[in-house]
Amino acid sequence: MKARFHLISVGVLCFLAGALSVSTFSNIKAQQAEGKAPKWSHGMNLMARKSTEANFDDQKTQKFGIEVFRDENNGNWIYISETGSIAVVPGR
Numbered sequence: 001m002k003a004r005f006h007l008i009s010v011g012v013l014c015f016l017a018g019a020l021s022v023s024t025f026s027n028i029k030a031q032q033a034e035g036k037a038p039k040w041s042h043g044m045n046l047m048a049r050k051s052t053e054a055n056f057d058d059q060k061t062q063k064f065g066i067e068v069f070r071d072e073n074n075g076n077w078i079y080i081s082e083t084g085s086i087a088v089v090p091g092r
Contacts, residue, residue, distance in 0.1 A: 036072035043067050 044066045047056055069078040075091035 038069040038071050038078060041068045041070050041077075 046064045047061045049061045065082040077089045079087040
């Protein structure tokens with residue numbers, strides 16, 4: 001009984017200490033310099049056929065839309081597809 005009470009009291013004290021530290025330090029923010037927004041470059045419509053399709057057919061072949069942005073802060077290219085996939089490529 002005494003060990004259970006001790007364990008519960010330590011758990012409550014740890015919870016209160018964590019809650020106090022979160023409420024105390026939640027106002028601290030990292031220093032962040034104002035960066036430039038990505039600049040839209042161009043868009044692409046790509047078609048990808050299955051291995052069973054001999055040729056690209058407008059009705060059967062699956063199409064994907066991709067938007068391309070240039071990150072003005074570090075020069076990287078950002079590719080975002082309509083399915084939600086994102087790729088970042090170093091710029092030259």
